Amino acid sequence: MKLVELAGSGERLSVLCIGAHSDDIEIGAGATILGWIARGVKLDAHWVVLSAYGPRAKEARASAEAFLADAADKTIELAEFKDGFFPYQGADIKTWFEGLKRRTSPDVILCHSRGDAHQDHREVAMLTWNTFRDHAILEYEIPKWDGDLSRPNVFIPASRALMERKTRLLYEYFGSQRSKDWFDAETFMGLARLRGAECRAPDGFAEAFHVRKIVVQ
Numbered sequence: 001m002k003l004v005e006l007a008g009s010g011e012r013l014s015v016l017c018i019g020a021h022s023d024d025i026e027i028g029a030g031a032t033i034l035g036w037i038a039r040g041v042k043l044d045a046h047w048v049v050l051s052a053y054g055p056r057a058k059e060a061r062a063s064a065e066a067f068l069a070d071a072a073d074k075t076i077e078l079a080e081f082k083d084g085f086f087p088y089q090g091a092d093i094k095t096w097f098e099g100l101k102r103r104t105s106p107d108v109i110l111c112h113s114r115g116d117a118h119q120d121h122r123e124v125a126m127l128t129w130n131t132f133r134d135h136a137i138l139e140y141e142i143p144k145w146d147g148d149l150s151r152p153n154v155f156i157p158a159s160r161a162l163m164e165r166k167t168r169l170l171y172e173y174f175g176s177q178r179s180k181d182w183f184d185a186e187t188f189m190g191l192a193r194l195r196g197a198e199c200r201a202p203d204g205f206a207e208a209f210h211v212r213k214i215v216v217q
């Protein structure tokens with residue numbers, strides 16, 4: 001299958017990363033972000049977490065700084081919407097998204113999937129599509145108790161070393177999540193290994209995304 005490259009080494013790529021909670025972007029697309037930077041893409045990253053307060057705000061900022069350490073440019077924004085209640089704060093979050101639209105115009109958006117079973121994730125996916133009307137949107141997946149993984153259609157291969165780095169960073173920065181029984185290296189590496197098999201990734205691993213539409217030439 002011909003590889004469609006979003007940006008080559010030395011080229012600029014602006015990306016808007018949107019996560020409901022402090023570890024979502026890293027879990028869904030951490031290796032993709034690290035991989036772009038490692039390949040020499042000049043990454044201009046706008047990173048937003050909608051529910052980051054108290055200790056989770058500290059974790060979110062420190063982790064974003066670590067994942068984006070070698071990005072060409074970065075903006076990190078943390079908001080304080082109440083965890084678990086996004087559908088009931090819809091008007092406020094929609095207003096916040098309208099403000100975000102004026103602050104950034106990315107080449108690519110990484111956000112939650114429309115089919116995600118978590119209500120906050122779903123709300124973010126809906127408002128992303130609602131707000132950004134002429135953008136390439138890659139919806140990442142989050143493994144969890146709900147068992148809502150489905151069939152993604154875009155794959156971004158990652159090396160084993162990148163996947164191990166992503167996992168190490170997740171462990172290092174998200175102490176508050178380590179008590180969750182699914183938050184471990186086997187989950188992250190295992191899902192990436194399956195996605196790697198589905199796209200014949202050279203090193204066996206990949207992150208996968210749902211893409212509703214894309215324009216190629």
Ligand SMILES: [Zn+2]
Pocket residue numbers: 020021024118121
């Ligand atoms: Zn989440």
